[in-house]
Amino acid sequence: MSFNTISVIGLGYIGLPTAAMFASRKKNVIGVDVNQHAVDTINRGEIHIVEPDLDMIVHAAVTEGYLKAVTSPEPADAFLIAVPTPFKSTLNTKSDSAIPEPDLSYIKKASEAIAPVLKKGDLVILESTSPVGATEQMAEWLAAARPDLSFPSPNKESAGEETDVNVAHCPERVLPGHVVRELVENDRVIGGMTAKCSARAVELYKTFVQGECVITNARTAEMAKLTENSCRDVQIAFANELSIICDKLNIDVWELISLANRHPRINILQPGPGVGGHCIAVDPWFIVSKTPDEAQLIHTARKVNDAKPQWVINKVKLAITDFLQANPTKTAKDVTIACYGLAFKPDIDDLRESPALNITKQIADLHAGKVMGVEPNISDLPKSINTFQLSTFVTAKSTADIHLLLVDHKEFKDVVFKSDYLIDTKGIW
Template sequence: MNNRFKHICVIGLGYIGLPTAATFAAHGVKVTGVDVNPYAVDVINQGKVHIVEPDLDALVRDVVAQQKLSAQLTPAAADAYIVAVPTPFKDNHEPDLKYIEAAAKAIAPHLTKGNLVILESTSPVGTTEQMAAWFSESRSDLTFPQQAGEEADILIAHCPERVLPGKVLQELISNDRIIGGMTARCSQAAIDLYKVFVKGDCIETNARTAEMCKLTENSFRDVNIAFANELSIICDKLDINVWELVALANRHPRVNILQPGPGVGGHCIAVDPWFIVSKTPEQARLIRTAREVNDSKPEWVIDQVKIKIAEFLQANPEKTIQDVTVACYGLAFKPDIDDLRESPALNITKKLAEQGLNILVIEPNIQELPAKLPSNIELITLNDHQQADIHLILVDHSCFKLSLRLNSEYIIDTRGLIK
């Protein structure tokens, strides 16, 4: 282990920060984790976890027991700081950097000469420089890369995460990392830190390119998903099975169409392309259109549900719309996880409930429904799905594939599970 980094402070203990903190701790580094959520801090200090990620619970239990990882509400003095806080966008799709700004202002009083600060939060181009400016405003007694270049007292870099939920602990170690320092010395310090556990390559670039790299990766995915989602709407119009069509087209050696779905969710793909659009609105035409296609897909799904309800009521004239029950299969933004961030399934379920429908939710990865959902939504088990009149498949959880045998003509399958 590089002796330079004996103690690091990780700001933000969510789906990226906590696995990162625990992995550093497992490799012998003392880690102080920081989060504004008192519940998360308490749970972690008990050696438990507040999020679902395979094997994370055992890892956290071990490193807390070894006193390598502890959690608190405010930063501590350390050799290096990793900022892994959310970067949402506002209603107008402009990026909201308030959490990064708050993290910078909380870290600033603890900075000492030679410290390294790494921004991992996915960010618009220029955010790492903005973070450095916030530090400079708070600490005029220290120099930063934008002022002193290679001679700066504080080293600053951007290193975006690029892990897959459900496989975070493996991918943290095995994936290549893009290391974007504000100077070459900043990059090298960040490489030294990540090499504590990263087995993949640490590839050096500058901060702006590193920021844009993460946005580009997720925009590439978003554009390709938009193609699949638009294709599914076209196929519905033309009475073509989109799943069969995609499978046939993908037999071409240079074609690889993704699977359509009810929209795009998660904290990355549904958000990051807007960061490119906000910086370059005149140039990012395709990226903007892809976002609009994917953002509109949930409304199309809701329209399909309305059509099925109309068909059901026509076949059952003794019933009214108040009698109709809709089962929504899945709330997470992707299969086999509990992560509901930016989930189109959650958004669709909420909007259907707001229209007064009786909603049953089958989501095996959560114990209770989010408080923000309307009261006419009930969480049930897969065994009770026969209570519903209309079946809406939103997430292709493994357990649905294994046991879902719906005997109904009122099915909207946004995932191609019903063959």
């Protein structure tokens, strides 16, 4: 059965580019999102997120009639679910027992929303990053909502039993700022609940994917994405811990890493103020929450990286004390602090799970004086932030007393920066 109409549930940083790629291949695509503003924006041929080249693709797809956005699911031949998978509690590593529990309510709501329009022969793919077993859970929710249709389950997989609806997991593996290219070029891990489910998912993705579609089972596909980001998190934790050790021993960590990396089998990553984004800072918790007694190293890495922002804030507190001791006529209210970079990584506008943003917010909350945020990739701060204001690099550099580099944006590089009160968490100044 061919896929004439494809529905993408969730039109965020992954869902919208995915919908646009199918539409660019002349497939009829129905995007579904509960955000009316996002739906209206897309139907005007515009986008509500920032991603290079995506605006042109969406505009063309909407103009040519291949892409439309709605708030309620409509019948289709394939449904891709790309909704958030947050946690039920705030991430907190102060206690060894504080392990957040994944919140699958968005997946459940999406499943219940598409269930009424499912028909025999349809394909449902979960793209949301999820704990192991989430795809099977989704199939159970769909089966409960539509008892007139048959869905795959682990015991049916072993029996090779055919079902009315095919279900698979295919995690996204793209880099913000390069999503359009990587959706096409990257390999995809396809985890069907049966061999038939995998085959149909491969057929769907080959509509635009030029990379290899590698088949496995649903649980392994779920774990693959979590493993990739957990591995990265552990490597960053080593670099961050090394930077704290070197600071205590009065060693330049950047020079040390550069020297160590001259060994042909050593490749230490660069330390920073923490770990952010919607993947590396989050995905390891899915493993820890599922196997807390076994995931010792992964859990420790999370605690190391989550503790790094407080270490940076403590360095700022020391800088304030040193400044006031050197300037006895001034008080804390007279001290201006500039924080350079708010995004979770260089040269993007994405503030999700950003340690730089959280550090700046905490400094603004505790400091009696002025705090300036310098972020060249955004024009406005989120409405929820009112404790500090955006500033230009030139203004911050010339007026601030204490300078804190948090993100190595290209605008901050190749700059001669001299100050007695400079905290460089990225090693570029």
